Amino acid sequence: MDVTMKKVVEASYLTADSAAHYRTILRYFYHQHERMRDFITPEEIFNYMRSIPAFYDYQEEQLHMQLAQLVKWNNLIARQDMTNAKTVEEYKKKRFRYQSTPYTIEIERMLVVLEQKVGDTFQGSLERSQFDRLLQALTNLQKEIDEGLTKESEEYMRIWEDVFRYFQTIRTSTADYIAYINSEQTDQRMQTEAFLVYKNQFTTYLRDFIVSLQKTSLQIVERLHELTSLKLETFFQKLVEHRGSIPRIENVGSSAEDWLQEYHEYWNSLKQWFLGSDTQKSELDVLQWQTNEMIRRMTRYVQRIGERQHHFRSRRNDYLHLAKWFSHCSSLDEAHHLSSVVFGAMTIQHLQLEAGTTDNLHADTWEEDPVLLTIKPRTNRYREKTKPGAMISNTEKKRKQREEYLQERKKEKALIQQYMTEGVIQLSTLPKVDPFIRKVLLSWIGKSMASKDQKVKTDYGLVVKVTISKEKIISLESDDGILKMPEVRFEFEGLEVK
Numbered sequence: 001m002d003v004t005m006k007k008v009v010e011a012s013y014l015t016a017d018s019a020a021h022y023r024t025i026l027r028y029f030y031h032q033h034e035r036m037r038d039f040i041t042p043e044e045i046f047n048y049m050r051s052i053p054a055f056y057d058y059q060e061e062q063l064h065m066q067l068a069q070l071v072k073w074n075n076l077i078a079r080q081d082m083t084n085a086k087t088v089e090e091y092k093k094k095r096f097r098y099q100s101t102p103y104t105i106e107i108e109r110m111l112v113v114l115e116q117k118v119g120d121t122f123q124g125s126l127e128r129s130q131f132d133r134l135l136q137a138l139t140n141l142q143k144e145i146d147e148g149l150t151k152e153s154e155e156y157m158r159i160w161e162d163v164f165r166y167f168q169t170i171r172t173s174t175a176d177y178i179a180y181i182n183s184e185q186t187d188q189r190m191q192t193e194a195f196l197v198y199k200n201q202f203t204t205y206l207r208d209f210i211v212s213l214q215k216t217s218l219q220i221v222e223r224l225h226e227l228t229s230l231k232l233e234t235f236f237q238k239l240v241e242h243r244g245s246i247p248r249i250e251n252v253g254s255s256a257e258d259w260l261q262e263y264h265e266y267w268n269s270l271k272q273w274f275l276g277s278d279t280q281k282s283e284l285d286v287l288q289w290q291t292n293e294m295i296r297r298m299t300r301y302v303q304r305i306g307e308r309q310h311h312f313r314s315r316r317n318d319y320l321h322l323a324k325w326f327s328h329c330s331s332l333d334e335a336h337h338l339s340s341v342v343f344g345a346m347t348i349q350h351l352q353l354e355a356g357t358t359d360n361l362h363a364d365t366w367e368e369d370p371v372l373l374t375i376k377p378r379t380n381r382y383r384e385k386t387k388p389g390a391m392i393s394n395t396e397k398k399r400k401q402r403e404e405y406l407q408e409r410k411k412e413k414a415l416i417q418q419y420m421t422e423g424v425i426q427l428s429t430l431p432k433v434d435p436f437i438r439k440v441l442l443s444w445i446g447k448s449m450a451s452k453d454q455k456v457k458t459d460y461g462l463v464v465k466v467t468i469s470k471e472k473i474i475s476l477e478s479d480d481g482i483l484k485m486p487e488v489r490f491e492f493e494g495l496e497v498k
Contacts, residue, residue: 010103012073021058021066024049026075029100030108039079039097042067067098075104130173131216134166138223145231153242160239160263167270174287181294206295210288217274217284224271229264236263299360413460416440425490428474435478445488455493463493 013022028048032040042063049058070076078096141159149156240259276282322342329335339346358368376382415437419425427441447456448466456464472487 010074010101011107013070013075014107018066021049021055021062022070022075024052024055025066025070026100026104026108029076029098030105030112033100033105038099040099041097042095045098067096071098074101076100130166130170131213131220134163134170135216135220135223137162137166138220138227141235142223142227145227145235149234149238153238153245156235156238157242160235164266164270167273171273171283178287178290178294202298203295206291210291213284213288213291221274221284224274229267232267236260239263409460412436412440413462416460420492423492425492427476427485427488428472430476432477432479435480438476438478438483441488441490444490465491465493467491 013019013026016022025045028045029040032038042060045067046058046060046063049055049063067076067078071078077099079099080096137159141163144151144156144159237260240256240263243259244256272280273283276285325338325342326335329338415434416425419430419433419437421429425441433441444456444458444464445466445468448454448464448468454466454468456466458464467489469487469489473484474487476483476485
């Protein structure tokens, strides 16, 4: 059975009725494990529980029952303590010391990380230094391979762990930050005027990240192209050698071939992230596009906020100031000159283009590509010129299509008749059927349920009476699977039985 399909009994303490007790006990075990104290006595746990104000009435008998339950859930391992037994009675009581299991430690470690997260939003960051560190780690890896791998295998394992630690940080941090920017809460805050305070900070942060990413990513891509699978084969053998040199008593079930395959898969995931494949863009290109898109979106929000503020601002003082200018004009001609400067030309024609616009606030008109616009006369009598065309006859084409359609219906009818027995098709008696036949039969059933007399007229000109027996369930087998359904009987009317 696949391990992903098994029930995780070790996590039962998180949702049990006494989850507060269980979680407090195992969190204490986790903290002691981090301090390299593995075996804890019940007396120590009891004193710790009674020191918490919420558990002031905690009983020792309750502790022993809950420790036994945690042992049953594989959260703790009980080991009998025979060193301090001074009497036979104490030895018979089977005093235990308890140790947390690796599964429990990992669950608690995950919970500690989750508890440190603020709210329900993603965190993450776009750290430029992580790409520099990854580049340095790949450079060290390439240098060691070029020098012939003469050092101890432990040194190469450290280089390998550095590479994937930096890569994991890049992958998770960038993905979390992109999710944070694209979240609904962040999007709503960007549309408020309070975002104007952080606008420059966000855009500078994203722009600096893109500049650094473009400089470093090209060097990382070059290193990945140079580090071919043939060059890395000996390096992976060194990693397998170091992994096999670690003594373990239990049989973990993994061989050197499995470890070698694992290292190849890790390396291919790293290359896929930066280089992509023939059918999929690299995550690096997607990251650059998303970062640029975030800058464009912020620019649009700032523009809309500015327009909204400008729309609601009173222009009364501005108009009064302009009125004073016009009142000081000595002649009408001078007022016309002032009007042309303030309001522009009065009879200018404005054209609205459907394409060729940009979201860049700082783009000038002459920097955009010209658009050719055809202007049509605004009159009801205008008609576009058309060229007369010849009438094409499709009679022969229609005839061939009709013959092909009738031929297909004829073949389908013959195929249906193969499953008939004296004008009746009984699903329970049918052998394995073609998926097409199954589809036709199911369509007849669907149409019959909408008919009062449960009769259906087929595409072949036949009338079929469909009788469904809901009391009996059968299995209709096809090449693509087995369909469990009620027993159905199809009776064809007007069909000559041969």
